[in-house]
Amino acid sequence: MPTLTKAEALLKMAQAGANLKDADLSGADLSDRILQAADLSGAYLFRAKLPGADLTGANLTGANLAWTDLSGADLSGADLSGADLLGANLTGANLTGANLTGANLTGANLTEANLTEANLTRANLTRASLTGVVGADLTNAILE
Numbered sequence: 001m002p003t004l005t006k007a008e009a010l011l012k013m014a015q016a017g018a019n020l021k022d023a024d025l026s027g028a029d030l031s032d033r034i035l036q037a038a039d040l041s042g043a044y045l046f047r048a049k050l051p052g053a054d055l056t057g058a059n060l061t062g063a064n065l066a067w068t069d070l071s072g073a074d075l076s077g078a079d080l081s082g083a084d085l086l087g088a089n090l091t092g093a094n095l096t097g098a099n100l101t102g103a104n105l106t107g108a109n110l111t112e113a114n115l116t117e118a119n120l121t122r123a124n125l126t127r128a129s130l131t132g133v134v135g136a137d138l139t140n141a142i143l144e
Contacts, residue, residue, distance in 0.1 A: 016054075096135075 016034050022042040032052040041061045048068045057077045066086040076096040080103050087107045096116045100123045109129045116135030124142045 016036040016038065018035065018038045020043055021039050022044075023040070024044045025048055026044050026046040027048060028045070029049045030053055031049050033050070034054045035058055036054055037057045037059075038055070039059045040055075040063050041059045043060070043063045045063055045065050045068050048065070050073050051069050051071045053070070053073045055073055055075045055078050058075070058079070060075075060078055060080045060083050062082045063080070064084045065080075065088050066084050067088065068085070069089045070093050071089050071091040072093060073090070074094045075098050076094050077098065078095075079099045081099050081101040083100075083103045085103055085105045085108050088105070089109045090113050091109050091111045093110070093113045095118045096114050098115075098118045100118055100120050102122045104124045105128050106124050107127045108125070110125075110133050111129050112132040112134070114134045115137075118136065120136065120138060120141040122140065122142065125138070126142060126144045130136065
């Protein structure tokens with residue numbers, strides 16, 4: 001029976017409600033995965049592929065999502081406070097009710113993303129693409 005590498009074992013665990021706190025999933029292909037309510041706090045998801053993933057209610061506090069593809073992902077109700085989303089692709093993502101307090105979205109692509117009732121307090125949106133964004137309250141966001 002073949003032995004799974006640590007990365008392969010983590011990918012097998014990547015499902016709804018999974019505890020992947022501080023996991024290294026850099027470059028992982030998690031396209032269309034159902035990760036509802038998963039604990040990905042502090043996880044390293046640098047350049048991971050999550051298009052179409054269901055991350056409803058997931059805990060992504062302090063996660064590194066720099067240059068990650070989250071296009072079309074459902075992040076409604078997710079906690080992304082303090083997360084690093086530098087250069088992330090969030091085109092068409094659903095961030096309804098998401099907590100993005102203090103998140104770094106510098107250079108992120110949020111084209112046509114839904115940010116209705118999302119908390120963007122102190123979120124850094126410098127050089128972010130906001131074309132066609134729905135419902136965003138940028139009152140307390142950083143837009144330098």
